[in-house]
Amino acid sequence: MMMEIDTIKYTLQEAIDAKRYAEIHYTKPNGQDSVRVIGDIKYKPAPTHIKAFCCLRQEYRTFKICRISFIRILSTEEEKQYPSVFMYKFKISAIFIVCITILGGLIYLFPGFFLGIAKFVGWFIVIIVILLLMSR
Secondary structure (H helix, E strand, O other), X not given: OOOOHHHHHHHHHHHHHHOOOEEEEEEXXXXXXXXXXXXXXXXXXXXXXXXXXXOOOOEEEEEEHHHEEEEEEOOHHHHOXXXXXXXXXXXXXXXXXXXXXHHHHHHHHOHHHHHHHHHHHHHHHHHHHHHHHHOX
């Protein structure tokens, strides 16, 4: 079932305003059709694309609006079976905090090693800048 592009855009805007999940029928660039459930929908700077959390891929994806052939907003009951976008963002934040904590502990335990790396990276950047200036 093919919907009018204006109807698709209107329904997308309803989902964005209500902060709801939507089911879309999407045609990939290779011509393959797929059904996706998306949430946290936002328009990209170009109004021809949206960025949304894809429940199938478990990550944010960009979708071209003209490739959406059907859209419907999910009911609150249907939404419950899909992972929360908040949990995805929380998981990414938690991973980042753990990595920073481990790095901080390693720097505390081995300051000389990391100071040596910092000096090496600093000199490496200086050499790159000099080479770039000389190539002009």
